[in-house]
Amino acid sequence: MSRHEISLTVNGRTYRATVPARLTLVDFLREELRLTGTHAGCEHGVCGACSILLDGRAVRSCLMFAVQADGATITTVEGLAPEPGTLSVLQDCFWELHALQCGFCTPGMLIAAQSLLAKSLAPSEQEIRDAIGGNLCRCTGYKQIVEAIQLAAARLSGRNVPANNHG
């Protein structure tokens, strides 16, 4: 098994590692870097639980090898908050509207939503559903997730949305 040196930036920190060619990116993040917020759900690219931001795009880390991420800049769920111990607006909206239950798909949902909100702060419901359409959730039926992303879009775009008005 060939091994390869890689260097990449994850959540603002630079890592160098030597990895086997067959090590997937999700296993590298979880097992080598111990960033266990990213989850492996199906390992064949359908469920989206392993989604990360790679150079700004939401991608499935189970469908990439770690070696392919050499030189990349990655954000995982652990890197979404502006600083340790805080929550991003998007994360806070997920909490406020209970846009999760078991939480297993949640990191991938947040990544998909973050990717959408980076492009548009006024997405339609259909655009939101498209953005999370590749992320499976078995608990929520998606409704509270869609509403949380709508709320986050409104808050981030500076529209004045009071707390707790979506109950």
Place this chain on the structure above:
Amino acid sequence: MAESAFRYIAKKRRPKEDRRFIAGAARYVADVALPGMLHVALVASPYPFARIRGIDARAALGLPGVRAVVTGADLVAATDAMMSGLDAPKLRRYPLAHQLARYVGEWVAAVVAESRAVAEDAAELVEVDYQPLMPVIDPEAAIKPEAPIVHPDHGSNVLFRKKWVWGPVAEDFAASDHRLAFRARWHRSSTVPIETFGVVAAWDHARQLLDIWASIQMPKYPDQLARALRLPGNAVRVHFDVDVGGSYGVKRGLKHSILAGFIARQLGVPVRLLEDRLENMRGGDAQGPDRIFDIEVAFSKEGIIRALKIRALDDCGAHAGRAPLQLGKPVGAICGPYRVNSVEYEAISVTTNKTPQEAVRGFGQSPTNFALETMMDRVAAHLGLDRIALRRANLIAKDQFPYTIPSGSTYDSGDYHTVLEKALNAADLPALLRQRDGARAAGKLAGIGIACCLEPSGGNSAFEPLFNPKNETTTWMEACSIKIDLYGAVVVSMNTSSSGQGHETLAATVVGEVLERDPETVRVVRADSLSALPSNSPVGSRMAIMLGGAAAGAAKKLKESILAIAAKKLGAPVSELVYQNGDVALRQDPAKKISWDAIAEIAHRKFHELPEGMEPGLQATHVLEVPTGGTLPAADGRVQMYPCYAFETHIVYAEIDRITGQVSLGRYVVGHDCGTMINPDIVHGMTYGGIAHGIGAALYERFRYDDTGQLVSGTFMDYLIPSAHEVPNVEIVDHCTPSPLTAFGQKGSGEAGYLGAPAAISGAVNDALSPLGLKLAELPMTPGLLGDLIATADSKHK
């Protein structure tokens, strides 16, 4: 009890546990990493039925990094067979196949190595010598005399068969104007959580203790695990502070855990077994009900249902487990929300060469509800009556509660007519009908579905003694303990893991309500199985009732202690005291009072100020028996199956693409009454999710086997889980009929949505198909199935 009577209950409050999930800081079993931990990969049978003549592991063991290869013979020698829910001692089941492999994907050997990758490499090198046998795949074929026998020692593929008759069924059929018979088919699907099952086991030789972290949702899991491993219960410590990535019933994983525990003990090294997706789908023993209903119904010309005969044949797969009992729970709601005078129910559980079943959300009730609602639609069509009017005429009326059905279960409370009307109003039925008729006029296939269904809740395990008289279970208790520390901080301890149901919020809200303390300030922790009080895990929509009730019980005991301490300190009887926000004052002289903090300090430091006979400290426990529990089934099978009954009405609009057979759902309204909602966001979330799951069961999800017994839908490319595109924007209309049996009027709600969605969607599809003269009682109604039916009908019309 009116909701406004509450301070924290029934209010919008942020769930306590959500924060760790959105921060990516939860701890699932796959996040548990122990030093020196080894990894397991599995060798799976490629045959549905085969004799195992030999296993050659030499090449695998020769691979660097491989530490062991375990086979069924090792487990048969060192562990006890897993228990089934039946009185059938010759149905022996071990984590690995022994002598016979009984389904495709069954685990035949386990490879233990220093990494999962090496374990998988080695698993490919294990040579198994199989002698293929003729399998039996179809459940109706399995009960024919010439069928291959899946468990030769048992001697028959019939695992359980019993017919109960409750009331004058024959007389009612003879006396009725009309009779109707039909078959309904619920194909095999399951809950399929996004997290697969996993377990980490570590044997501590110095302490003689097996530590277990598992993705678990299973009653009596620690007991059964210890028993199978031939260890005393106090030598197995199951850690309940593991976040479970979805379960909805299936995360039982006993075989995985026995295997991991055995390996960890054998090697003296921590071991991790994580299913990959294929192992989960075909070898995880977690598929769901696979049921054929034959229904006969007798009714008057006005459409009043008088009597029912239901024959339910269920294919539980290659091992019994608790699967046959999923035919038992529906006994407690066997006629749904309707007044029916008499019922005959025959339950038949058969074994075939397919993956075993596990408990699935609703434990057999959703298939039964689908069959009952199909019946209501067929009766209406038979008589030319309106489907909704027919339901109105048969629903149990508000003033008839408590209402006892023929099978002996009493429904606690309900207002079904009002919930139905509220849902119809919210859905704007006239507008929906106009939309449907307009779509039809434009040549589309459009329909409206309606379903009125029950969600029995409370998780009394009365189907156990019903299906196995040697099992005299009459309690399914839940416990909670609370302590208030020296400085007044509250810690609540619960006794199971959770898989998304928000139990920390539930417990904190209830305790906050009783003690009048902000739930934000209440810490909820989880005991491990050695420190836990008796508990039966979050199954059967029971935790609002049972954990909520136990937490309320413990909090009330604490409040009594607080009042007793205050009474002594203030020199007045409790009857003259007022409790407010945890502080206590004299009713007549409110200036004379003692604070929460001072009472806590007395309890922890000042024994001389405690009432005589009171223990120091401030703590209480409560172990709650299921309301209405405590009674064995009667000889004729009549039984109080569950205590509380939630009700839901679904109304859904659907259109079917004539060419592709794809169903798209439009307006979807559900009227829901589960009594008092402790946290409405949590209840609503589970209901939305249950509907999404029901959409999958109705339209997409099926573990499909070909004629040779190969599973052909073992990935997410072919076992289709609804995405945000398939699930519409569901609207819930709440109603609250409190239960008289529970602490705050709450009923269960964890299975809500799933119990009615398949029935309602089936109704909508059938309404859409009706202009073609088609009717279909088979789920899932996949695009392929519908497309072919429509094409055939269209070609006949042309």
